[in-house]
Amino acid sequence: MMRMLPVERQQQILTWIEEEGTLRVSEISSRLGVSEMTVYRDLKPLLENNKITKTSNGISFPTREETTWNDRCVYCLKPATNRKSVQLIKTDHTIEQTCCPHCGLLRYQDIREDVAQIMCRDFLTDVTISGKTATYLIEADLNLNCCQPQVISFDSRRQASQFQKGFGGTLHTFQEAIVFISKEMQGPDCCRH
Ligand SMILES: [Zn+2]
Ligand SMILES: [Zn+2]
Numbered sequence: 638m639m640r641m642l643p644v645e646r647q648q649q650i651l652t653w654i655e656e657e658g659t660l661r662v663s664e665i666s667s668r669l670g671v672s673e674m675t676v677y678r679d680l681k682p683l684l685e686n687n688k689i690t691k692t693s694n695g696i697s698f699p700t701r702e703e704t705t706w707n708d709r710c711v712y713c714l715k716p717a718t719n720r721k722s723v724q725l726i727k728t729d730h731t732i733e734q735t736c737c738p739h740c741g742l743l744r745y746q747d748i749r750e751d752v753a754q755i756m757c758r759d760f761l762t763d764v765t766i767s768g769k770t771a772t773y774l775i776e777a778d779l780n781l782n783c784c785q786p787q788v789i790s791f792d793s794r795r796q797a798s799q800f801q802k803g804f805g806g807t808l809h810t811f812q813e814a815i816v817f818i819s820k821e822m823q824g825p826d827c828c829r830h
Contacts, residue, residue, distance in 0.1 A: 641669070646679050651730055654689060654697055661695040688730050698730075712740035713784060720763055721783060723790075726754040738773060739784035742815045743822065759792035761800070766790070772797040773814035777806030786821050788814060 641649065646669055653660055653668075662680070666673045680696060683689045690699040710717040711725075715736040723741030725733040728751055735741040738757050745755055745768070755768030772794040776786045789806075791797035797808055809817055 643679055646671070646676075647683060650676075650679065650696070651683070651688070655730075659692065659695045659697040665696070708734070710734065710736035710740050712736075712744045715740075715783065720758055721781060721789075723755065723757040723768065725752050726756065727751045728753045737781070737783040738768070738771075738788040738790045738814075739786065739818060741768060742773075742788065742811075742818050746815050746819060757790040760789045761791065761796055764792065766792045769811045771811060773809045773811070774801055774804075774806045775809060775814065775817055777801065777804040779804045786818065788818065 650665055662673050662676050666676045687699055689696050708718045711733045712735050717734045717736040721737040723735045723738055735744050745752055756765050757768045757771055759766050771790040774789045774797050
């Protein structure tokens with residue numbers, strides 16, 4: 638491999654971790670053709686900034702528990718630690734958190750160029766799902782005490798529509814939901830938080 642600058646090696650290491658999950662220092666060292674000492678030096682600032690973490694198997698991205706979450710919604714500053722919260726994983730590997738899909742969608746619209754992935758939870762199973770393929774139920778008749786208009790995310794469109802039969806509201810894809818919420822928020826009633 639060509640001689641790389643430390644910042645290029647760091648970028649390469651992050652890319653590998655993203656693709657492979659966990660990497661050993663010895664593996665990184667042999668792939669990059671540099672000493673383990675050098676790898677440790679490259680990793681140091683990444684470890685200090687919490688971009689990566691050391692595990693028994695090597696180097697990986699921090700899990701949710703290990704990350705020092707800024708536990709406020711980046712959009713409305715409400716606490717964002719519950720199961721409605723949404724994560725925006727940015728291309729620079731930082732993560733932003735919002736209190737609920739409402740703020741997640743609005744935040745995504747503001748910084749979409751910088752977002753690599755948006756993750757939310759399925760309302761019924763609590764499983765993490767991709768925000769881009771989720772189905773959104775807006776203004777269902779069920780008060781979750783977060784932002785209005787209220788947005789709930791579902792993994793399955795079919796289950797979302799079954800839920801809608803009981804609780805009302807309207808179903809939207811990711812893009813439709815963004816358009817819907819931004820329109821609602823432009824009115825004089827903006828920020829009915
Ligand atoms: Zn919020
Ligand atoms: Zn909210």
